[in-house]
Amino acid sequence: MSRPAIRLGASVLALAASLAASACQDKAKTDATSDPKAGPPVASSTPSAPSPSAPLPSSTTVPKTTEAAIARYVTVLHALSRGDLKTVCAIAGPAAKKAEAEGFGKCQTTFAIMRTMFSDTQLSALRSATINKTRVTRRANGDVHIPTRAVVSTARFTEHDLGGVTLSYRHGNWFMID
Numbered sequence: 001m002s003r004p005a006i007r008l009g010a011s012v013l014a015l016a017a018s019l020a021a022s023a024c025q026d027k028a029k030t031d032a033t034s035d036p037k038a039g040p041p042v043a044s045s046t047p048s049a050p051s052p053s054a055p056l057p058s059s060t061t062v063p064k065t066t067e068a069a070i071a072r073y074v075t076v077l078h079a080l081s082r083g084d085l086k087t088v089c090a091i092a093g094p095a096a097k098k099a100e101a102e103g104f105g106k107c108q109t110t111f112a113i114m115r116t117m118f119s120d121t122q123l124s125a126l127r128s129a130t131i132n133k134t135r136v137t138r139r140a141n142g143d144v145h146i147p148t149r150a151v152v153s154t155a156r157f158t159e160h161d162l163g164g165v166t167l168s169y170r171h172g173n174w175f176m177i178d
Contacts, residue, residue, distance in 0.1 A: 060172070061172035062172065062173050062174065064142070064169045066133070066136060066138050066144050067133070068174060069136075069144035069146075069167045069169070070131045070133060070136060072091060072167060072173070072174040072175075073091075073131060073146050073165060073167060073174075073176070074129065074130060074131060075091065076088050076091050076092065076176070077126045077129045078126065078128075078129070079091075080111065080115065080123075081123050081124070081125075081126035081127040081129075082127070083112075083115060085107070085108040085111045085112060086108070088107070088111050089107035089111065091174075091175060092107065092175070092176040093107075093176075094168070094170070094175050094176065094177045095165070095175075095176040095177050095178055098177075098178075117161075118161070119155070121154075121155050122155045122157065124154075125153035125155035126153060126155075128153065128154070129151055129152065129153040130151075130152045130153075131146060131152065132150045132151075135149055135150035136150055142168070142169060143166050143167065143168045143169075143177070144166065144167045144168075144174070145164060145165070145167075146165050146166075148161070148162045148163060148164050150164075165178065166178035
C-alpha cells in the first residue's frame with residue numbers, strides 16, 4: 001500500500017484521493033489527442049492488461065523548478081474545486097496508476113467521490129487556494145513534496161481531508177506521484 005494510504009489509514013477520503021489519483025493516467029491517455037499516423041481504434045473482446053506507461057508529454061516544456069511544481073499543484077486544487085476531473089487526472093496520472101494497481105478504482109470516479117466529502121465551504125476555498133512555498137520541500141532526487149499544511153485558503157484542511165502530495169518532473173512537466 002502507498003505511503004499516503006498508510007499514513008491516512010482508514011480515512012475514506014484519503015483512500016478516495018489515492019484511488020482517484022491512480023486511475024487518472026488511464027483517463028489522460030484516452031483523452032489525449034490521437035496521433036494522425038495511427039489507425040482507428042480496434043475493438044477487442046478480451047480486456048487488455050494495464051500497461052506501465054509513462055505520463056503523457058506536455059505540449060510545452062515547463063521549468064524544472066519548485067515554483068513550477070507548486071503552480072501545477074495549484075492547478076489541481078482549482079480544478080478539483082470546479083469539478084474539472086479531467087485536468088486533475090491528467091496531472092495525477094502516475095499516482096493514480098499506482099493506486100489503481102493497489103486495487104482502487106478509476107481516477108475520475110474516485111476524485112468525484114472525494115469531492116463529495118468536502119464541504120461547500122472547502123470547495124469554495126480551493127478555488128482560490130495558494131501554496132506557502134516556505135513549507136514545500138525539494139527532495140535530493142528533485143521531487144517536490146507539498147504537505148497539506150502548505151495549502152493556504154479560507155477553509156481549514158487536514159491530512160485527513162486533503163493529504164500531502166509529491167510531484168515529480170517527467171516528460172517536460174510536473175506530475176503527482178504520491
